[in-house]
Amino acid sequence: MPRDCLYCGEGLDEKMSWGALFQRDTRLLCDECDRGLVRIEGGCPGCSRPETEGGLCRDCMVWNRHTEWNGVLERNVSLFQYNEFMKEVLARYKYRGDYVLAKASASLMRTAIPKADLLVPIPLSPERLYERGFNQSKALLDEAGLPCHELLTRIHTEKQSKKTKRERVTGAQVFRIPETDLSGKKILLIDDIYTTGTTVRHAASLLKKAGAREVSSFTIARG
Structure with missing residues (x-):
């Protein structure tokens, strides 16, 4: 070791x-x-937003006011706050190919990850996968020794980090799913960071349309 x-x-x-x-x-x-690495203790029950007391945060309430999105994502669970140190860790992990985050979080993931029938990593587009060399969401599962079900594919678009919050929320669907029957399945989406919640909700909507009973998400950081 x-x-x-x-x-x-x-x-x-x-x-x-x-x-x-x-x-x-x-x-x-x-x-x-x-x-x-600052653990999130408590926080919003809907998205793990830190320092949220007394129910859902404003962002979750806004999502729930939209008929299209209300109930699509059961909840999001995040491990760490997106502080300055975590920003640097994620930058090294995603853009410089340093597996430190996946390796260091593997033990925590095995104990903290919610139960589900299928663990589904958020995919990268082929272009983005070629650029980075690996899918950071899938790597988290691989390093933790957890089963990985790659049900979704992604269309190449501008990086989410380049978009405004409004552009993320109102953007078109970027995922695709082959014809499949997920009837009654409880699915957990895996990603590195939850920011606006748009990415996981777009993915969750497709999985729900394919029959999934419940879709939640699990991320390393909450932005």
């Missing part, structure tokens, strides 16, 4: 971290990097 922090390269001592979720021989992050 590596004895250096996967993120900063500093040597690891024998202390435990992340509430002892990492066993001594599988610890991957040093204390300083470990402290940079």
Whole structure:
């Protein structure tokens, strides 16, 4: 096992971290990097937005006011706040091919991920997959040793990070699903970050139309 922090390269001592979720021989992050990943405790019951008390956050209430989207996504569960440290971790992971996030979160995913019949990663378009070299959502499942069901494909569009919030929310459907029967299935979408919730809701709407009983999402960070 590596004895250096996967993120900063500093040597690891024998202390435990992340509430002892990492066993001594599988610890991957040093204390300083470990402290940079801030767990979400409580938050919005609909989307895990931090520091939300007394029910759904404003964003979830707005989604629920639209007949088209009300009830499409059961809920989103996120592990960490999207602070400055997590922004850098995600940038290294997604755009520079550094698997640190997938490896360091694998143990947590196995214990924190909600139960579902099928775990479905949010796909990349062929063009984006070629550009990055791997699907960051699928890699999270692979590193955690969890089953992966690639039911969706994606049309190539401008990066979500380049769009305004309004453009994300009002954009056209970007996913496709082959003819399939998902009757009665409880499905969990897997992605790296939840921001506006548009991506997972577009995916969830197709899965619900294919018969899924319930669709939720699980992400590493909540933006």
